[in-house]
Amino acid sequence: MRRLLRRLMAPLLLGMLIFASGAANAHPHVWITAISELLYAPDGSLTGVRHAWTFDDMFSSYALQGLETKTKGVYTREELAPLAQTNVESLKEYAFFTFAKADGKKEKFLEPIDYYLEYKDTALTLHFTLPLKAPVKPRQLALEVFDPTYFINFDLDDKDPIKLVGAPAACQLKIQRPNEATATAQRLSEQNFMNGDNSNYGAMYANKITVDCP
Amino acid sequence: MKPALISRPLRGFLLGIAAVLAFVAIDGTVQTLLAQTPFGGPRPSAEPQVYLEISSTIRRAKTDGSAVWTLLAISFAYGVFHAAGPGHGKAVISSYLIANQETARRGIVLSFVSALLQALVAIAIVGVGAFLLNVTAKTMCGAERAIEIASYGLIAAFGARLVWIKGGSFIRALQVSPVGAVALAGHPHDQGHHHHDHGAGAHQHGHDHGHDHQDSHVHDAHCGHSHGPEPGELAGPGGWRRGLAAVLTVGVRPCSGAILVLVFALAQGLFWAGIAATLLMGVGTAITVATIAVIAVSAKDLARRLSGAREGSGALIMRGIEFGAAGLVLLLGAGLLFGYIAAERATCF
Numbered sequence: 355m356r357r358l359l360r361r362l363m364a365p366l367l368l369g370m371l372i373f374a375s376g377a378a379n380a381h382p383h384v385w386i387t388a389i390s391e392l393l394y395a396p397d398g399s400l401t402g403v404r405h406a407w408t409f410d411d412m413f414s415s416y417a418l419q420g421l422e423t424k425t426k427g428v429y430t431r432e433e434l435a436p437l438a439q440t441n442v443e444s445l446k447e448y449a450f451f452t453f454a455k456a457d458g459k460k461e462k463f464l465e466p467i468d469y470y471l472e473y474k475d476t477a478l479t480l481h482f483t484l485p486l487k488a489p490v491k492p493r494q495l496a497l498e499v500f501d502p503t504y505f506i507n508f509d510l511d512d513k514d515p516i517k518l519v520g521a522p523a524a525c526q527l528k529i530q531r532p533n534e535a536t537a538t539a540q541r542l543s544e545q546n547f548m549n550g551d552n553s554n555y556g557a558m559y560a561n562k563i564t565v566d567c568p
Numbered sequence: 569m570k571p572a573l574i575s576r577p578l579r580g581f582l583l584g585i586a587a588v589l590a591f592v593a594i595d596g597t598v599q600t601l602l603a604q605t606p607f608g609g610p611r612p613s614a615e616p617q618v619y620l621e622i623s624s625t626i627r628r629a630k631t632d633g634s635a636v637w638t639l640l641a642i643s644f645a646y647g648v649f650h651a652a653g654p655g656h657g658k659a660v661i662s663s664y665l666i667a668n669q670e671t672a673r674r675g676i677v678l679s680f681v682s683a684l685l686q687a688l689v690a691i692a693i694v695g696v697g698a699f700l701l702n703v704t705a706k707t708m709c710g711a712e713r714a715i716e717i718a719s720y721g722l723i724a725a726f727g728a729r730l731v732w733i734k735g736g737s738f739i740r741a742l743q744v745s746p747v748g749a750v751a752l753a754g755h756p757h758d759q760g761h762h763h764h765d766h767g768a769g770a771h772q773h774g775h776d777h778g779h780d781h782q783d784s785h786v787h788d789a790h791c792g793h794s795h796g797p798e799p800g801e802l803a804g805p806g807g808w809r810r811g812l813a814a815v816l817t818v819g820v821r822p823c824s825g826a827i828l829v830l831v832f833a834l835a836q837g838l839f840w841a842g843i844a845a846t847l848l849m850g851v852g853t854a855i856t857v858a859t860i861a862v863i864a865v866s867a868k869d870l871a872r873r874l875s876g877a878r879e880g881s882g883a884l885i886m887r888g889i890e891f892g893a894a895g896l897v898l899l900l901g902a903g904l905l906f907g908y909i910a911a912e913r914a915t916c917f
Contacts, residue, residue: 381650383825385620412623415835416828420704440706444916 382507385410388499389511392565394520395489400565402463402485403452403497404519414478434471434478441480442466450484451501451508456492463487497563500532504556516563530562618646619825622845626833629841636841643829643845647683647852650825657682657818658857660723660900662864664814666893667730669868674808675861678815680854685819687850689715690826691843698834705831709916712822717905719821724901726817730894734887741887817901823849 391404409417423433445451446465454461469482499508509531510516516529621642629635651658661682665675693715697708826846833842871889875882902908 381619383619383828410620410623411627412620412828412832415832416705418705419698419831419835420702420707 382501382504384413384506385509386506387509387511388561389515389517390497390499390563391517391519392495392497392521392563393483394518394522396520397491398522398567399489399491400456400486400495400521401489402483403454404468404481404483405450405452405499406479406481408477408479411476414473414476417478418473429471429473431470431472434473438469438471438480441471442469442482448501450482451499451506452484453498453500454486455496456490457494458496461486461488461490491567493567495565495567497565498557498560499563500556500560502556504559507559508561510561518565521565522567525565525567528564528566530564532559532561618642618649622646622829623832626829626836626838626841626845629838630836636844639841639845640848644848644852646825647849647854648856649852650823650849651683651853651856657686657815657821658860660818660897661815661857661861663893663896663900664726664730664811665861665864666868667734667890667897668810669890670811670865672862672865674811675865676858678811679858679861680851681812682815682819683850683854683857684847685815686822686853687826687846689820690822690830690846693822694827694830694834694842695839698831699839706916708827708831712824712827713916716821719817720901720905722817722820722901724898724905726814727894727896727898727901731891731898734891734894738884738887738891741884823853825849 387408389406389408392400393402393404395401417437418429421429421433421437423429442465450463450466452463454463463484464487466482466484469480472479472481499510501508510529516527518525518527622639625635625639625642629639661675661679664670665678670678693708693711697703697711826849829845829849830839830842833839833845868886868889872882872886875885
């Protein structure tokens with residue numbers, strides 16, 4: 355019986371490895387250029403994050419497909435409202451690709467508010483605010499923006515992608531963009547291990563933002 | 569006598585494992601190479617840029633007709649590298665080919681049929697949905713999701729059927745193998761024919777065959793293959809039908825990248841360029857899937873050659889590999905259907 359089990363292991367192993375090696379090569383279909391604001395209350399606590407995500411022009415065209423407008427090629431905020439609604443509803447499933455930790459503790463966000471879409475230079479930009487469930491005042495805040503499955507690639511905008519709005523003067527902002535060399539090294543080691551766990555593959559493309567408030 | 573009986577299947581088993589590992593190593597190497605060249609060395613983000621170039625090239629093609637050639641070249645290359653990612657039926661087709669004793673030639677044909685079918689389904693969805701009916705992306709995405717679920721369901725059903733067939737062959741091989749015969753060691757037998765003499769009532773075909781063979785290889789033409797095709801049978805029409813059923817389960821699901829490109833091309837007034845790009849992406853995808861399929865078939869041939877000469881144990885290993893591959897098709901289908909395995913998402917948001 356043990357020998358039989360061992361025989362069965364081989365094909366199973368083979369299959370899992372084929373699959374794992376394939377899944378490790380996931381790549382994005384949608385590109386987002388992000389600008390985000392961290393919103394602080396007068397008492398210096400963080401209350402939420404305001405995102406402005408600009409989609410690549412291919413996805414923008416796709417999203418606009420079949421949308422009726424008064425003037426061709428011009429999309430008003432009202433005309434885009436149903437699409438913005440769809441956007442925030444679908445993004446909920448992915449936790450809005452926004453992951454916050456206050457002094458190492460995971461923080462939760464409420465449903466987005468003040469969301470709308472804007473169409474400019476052939477690209478759609480989705481604006482929305484994610485309020486924190488409870489405002490926090492940590493010594494260190496860590497915020498990551500990324501898609502764990504790497505279907506979406508997030509790039510922080512080149513210039514001033516993160517702004518602190520109303521933060522205490524002593525707070526220091528640090529931004530770490532995904533490093534391609536690290537990403538390559540991680541990818542290769544992941545293939546070597548072939549553990550089949552690719553659920554967090556996109557983490558190596560995460561944009562890491564930290565705010566230290568001593 | 570006894571040590572020989574034990575070591576033979578073991579040796580065959582180890583050889584089988586070696587073949588499997590070799591396959592995995594080659595597969596991994598091919599994929600790594602595919603992912604790295606020729607777009608600027610080993611950068612995981614190289615491919616994304618290729619994809620972005622598709623949209624800028626379509627834009628350029630509006631004013632500059634020669635950009636269409638660039639578009640076609642990029643699309644083809646994108647297809648080749650893109651297929652190294654999840655989806656595209658690579659795992660299902662390879663597993664199917666291993667489960668059935670398919671030839672490399674058939675593996676290539678089936679890879680091309682499935683990849684081109686994927687391209688045609690994408691063109692049909694966008695052609696009917698966006699071009700004729702002008703529905704929204706949300707509606708098209710709904711159609712895409714429905715097709716996706718149907719595809720996963722079909723893969724699971726097809727896998728279940730394979731498991732049923734291959735499970736039967738595997739159990740029969742177990743019953744006649746020398747591993748089973750070890751339990752009967754000491755029982756007097758004619759040489760080589762011992763494995764038909766279990767005495768267990770379940771073994772109804774015990775006396776029907778095996779006597780017209782030279783001693784050591786006995787059941788190859790009968791038990792082991794009774795439900796699987798003979799190598800010679802593969803060229804027959806029935807075999808093709810089975811293979812096409814396999815690729816249909818995979819091929820009905822369009823690639824979401826192709827749909828994005830098609831809708832974008834349509835919006836730019838260059839739908840035909842999008843169609844041409846999608847077809848070339850399909851050809852590129854087919855080449856990658858076919859390469860992996862050929863490697864899968866060759867690995868199995870190698871495993872057969874290394875273990876096959878060793879009478880019952882070799883056949884047992886082969887039936888075991890086939891059964892495992894059949895099980896994998898079922899697991900893939902079920903995993904995809906219930907969301908345990910993340911495939912390429914449909915672009916729905």
